[in-house]
Amino acid sequence: xxxxxxxxxxxxxxxxxxxxxxxxxxxxxxxxxxxxxxxxxxxxxxxxxxxxxxxxxxxxxxxxxxxxxxxxxxxxxxxxxxxxxxxxxxxxxxxxxxxxxxxxxxxxxxxxxxxxxxxxxxxxxxxxxxxxxxxxxxxxxxxxxxxxxxxxxxxxxxxxxxxxxxxxxxxxxxxxxxxxxxxxxxxxxxxxxxxxxxxxxxxxxxxxxxxx
Amino acid sequence: xxxxxxxxxxxxxxxxxxxxxxxxxxxxxxxxxxxxxxxxxxxxxxxxxxxxxxxxxxxxxxxxxxxxxxxxxxxxxxxxxxxxxxxxxxxxxxxxxxxxxxxxxxxxxxxxxxxxxxxxxxxxxxxxxxxxxxxxxxxxxxxxxxxxxxxxxxxxxxxxxxxxxxxx
Numbered sequence: 559x560x561x562x563x564x565x566x567x568x569x570x571x572x573x574x575x576x577x578x579x580x581x582x583x584x585x586x587x588x589x590x591x592x593x594x595x596x597x598x599x600x601x602x603x604x605x606x607x608x609x610x611x612x613x614x615x616x617x618x619x620x621x622x623x624x625x626x627x628x629x630x631x632x633x634x635x636x637x638x639x640x641x642x643x644x645x646x647x648x649x650x651x652x653x654x655x656x657x658x659x660x661x662x663x664x665x666x667x668x669x670x671x672x673x674x675x676x677x678x679x680x681x682x683x684x685x686x687x688x689x690x691x692x693x694x695x696x697x698x699x700x701x702x703x704x705x706x707x708x709x710x711x712x713x714x715x716x717x718x719x720x721x722x723x724x725x726x727x728x729x730x731x732x733x734x735x736x737x738x739x740x741x742x743x744x745x746x747x748x749x750x751x752x753x754x755x756x757x758x759x760x761x762x763x764x765x766x767x768x769x770x
Numbered sequence: 771x772x773x774x775x776x777x778x779x780x781x782x783x784x785x786x787x788x789x790x791x792x793x794x795x796x797x798x799x800x801x802x803x804x805x806x807x808x809x810x811x812x813x814x815x816x817x818x819x820x821x822x823x824x825x826x827x828x829x830x831x832x833x834x835x836x837x838x839x840x841x842x843x844x845x846x847x848x849x850x851x852x853x854x855x856x857x858x859x860x861x862x863x864x865x866x867x868x869x870x871x872x873x874x875x876x877x878x879x880x881x882x883x884x885x886x887x888x889x890x891x892x893x894x895x896x897x898x899x900x901x902x903x904x905x906x907x908x909x910x911x912x913x914x915x916x917x918x919x920x921x922x923x924x925x926x927x928x929x930x931x932x933x934x935x936x937x938x
Binding site for chain 1 (some may be wrong): 777780781784785788789792793796797802803804806807810811813814815816817818866870871874875889890893894896917921924925928
């Protein structure tokens with residue numbers, strides 16, 4: 559077989575490949591969502607750096623109002639619980655208040671994501687209730703950056719997985735093992751993973767965990 | 771770059787290239803669903819990088835690389851083979867028979883990922899040795915050696931149609 563023949567055959571083979579239905583709108587939505595998340599991450603990181611830098615500057619030279627620099631003795635024993643997780647541990651105790659004053663508190667990743675509509679949530683609830691029997695002791699929701707990142711394209715050993723239908727979703731998949739159930743739902747490029755367990759504690763193992 | 775312009779240019783690219791990118795991913799992994807995932811991810815990355823990519827380099831090359839790298843990143847997973855069953859019956863003489871398609875898929879699947887990648891770029895995208903090397907960030911010598919090795923394997927696996935006259 560010559561190179562020319564190989565080229566010809568590969569083209570013939572490729573021409574026959576079935577292509578799934580697609581629309582530019584879906585690609586645009588996924589691209590915009592990814593761009594939004596990236597900008598949020600960058601802005602959050604820059605803000606954290608700026609705030610930490612400002613705090614360090616204030617700690618060293620004071621804030622220019624005559625207030626003495628913050629020392630380690632002045633600090634509260636722990637930072638407020640709702641500070642961004644990526645801030646240094648030794649930030650001043652009133653940093654959260656300063657951020658609030660500036661009205662620039664960074665929003666969490668979930669806050670930045672497009673919300674699921676009430677209608678979609680109702681449809682998701684219908685699917686969950688139709689499949690999970692008995693009481694639910696644990697429910698958590700995570701959001702992943704795409705289908706593969708959520709892990710929903712896999713089915714770990716010991717889990718039973720199958721495609722599910724959720725109205726208004728681009729696709730959905732169900733996983734089940736013992737008392738743990740998971741439903742992955744892709745909407746506008748974001749994958750929401752609902753984890754339910756009849757036990758009232760976080761499941762020790764799940765099929766899909768955000769890999770992004 | 772404004773959002774409208776980015777969207778318009780990106781849309782134009784997707785319309786003209788998406789099918790080809792999907793086929794590229796499909797040829798690499800042999801699984802239409804996985805191929806679709808790979809293409810979706812590649813296009814989302816492309817959208818984010820659009821201003822830089824369109825200024826600095828070939829958009830085609832970036833998209834191709836994203837698809838191929840996504841496949842390699844995912845290389846540990848076994849590729850499923852769902853193609854032959856989904857290919858429609860063919861009656862036209864210039865199309866591959868089921869047997870030929872099966873044989874070619876089997877042969878492609880047996881190639882190491884690196885060789886398959888080179889084969890797809892050279893024989894599906896029609897890139898030269900130099901273009902393939904630039905696309906993949908490897909030397910032209912590596913492209914040549916991988917192409918030769920792939921051809922040897924494929925020759926061994928495929929019955930030469932022009933000799934037997936049975937496979938076409």
